[in-house]
């Protein structure tokens with residue numbers, strides 16, 4: 220018997236860390252529903268899933284009606300939901316001076332409000348199953364951040380407070396809530412960061428190797444590694460884990476960089 224046999228799993232974000240987690244759950248017997256708003260990512264996710272029980276929907280997680288429709292249809296069709304993983308997000312750059320209100324609202328709504336929204340609509344379906352598990356993907360940047368990531372870092376720090384608030388309320392319903400805070404993990408988002416940071420004709424691969432050197436382990440992480448941690452937090456083995464944030468950062472935040 221596979222670890223997640225019979226489980227209904229929702230994942231936001233159809234590439235990178237979200238897809239890595241979704242594939243892990245599907246290989247371990249779960250029926251997985253993924254959403255994303257990028258057609259190219261969604262198509263690649265369907266291809267990666269092959270014959271696995273993994274469906275991909277085109278949904279914008281910042282639009283409440285779309286989130287409600289996606290989750291309600293799954294919850295009703297499957298007689299409940301067991302696991303929710305929120306990995307959809309955007310990374311943008313800006314300081315207090317350069318971040319306008321449209322930029323701020325967009326990042327907060329995609330990266331943070333979506334974690335509340337999906338939880339809100341999934342909650343009754345988790346209660347219907349007698350409990351469940353929620354994992355939000357935060358970031359090391361919710362703990363300490365680089366320059367000019369005002370809205371992004373705020374959205375990630377907000378996830379840590381959201382997790383605590385949700386966890387203390389949801390324990391009575393046997394619903395556990397945690398987050399993970401990755402360091403650099405090779406995904407389309409990290410490749411975007413690498414292209415943005417590249418100077419002197421450096422390639423994305425060069426930049427990612429440089430990012431890796433900033434981590435004591437000497438490399439960036441993989442979506443298989445983050446998928447395994449998310450799956451552990453959603454498994455019965457993690458039955459005493461709720462309200463926490465779990466670093467998966469190759470030692471990045473353990474050092475002081477000198």
Ligand SMILES: NC(=O)c1ccc[n+]([C@@H]2O[C@H](COP(=O)([O-])OP(=O)(O)OC[C@H]3O[C@@H](n4cnc5c(N)ncnc54)[C@H](O)[C@@H]3O)[C@@H](O)[C@H]2O)c1
Nearest residue numbers: 232233234235236256257279280307308358403404406408
């Ligand atoms: N890769 C890293 O180094 C790293 C480090 C720390 C934290 N994270 C976090 O991990 C999570 C996953 O990021 P990733 O690195 O896998 O990047 P990614 O870009 O591969 O994944 C994010 C996904 O979210 C989707 N998305 C963006 N806006 C959306 C919207 N409005 N509605 C629906 N889907 C939307 C994107 O299309 C993409 O598929 C994010 O929360 C990110 O902040 C990543």
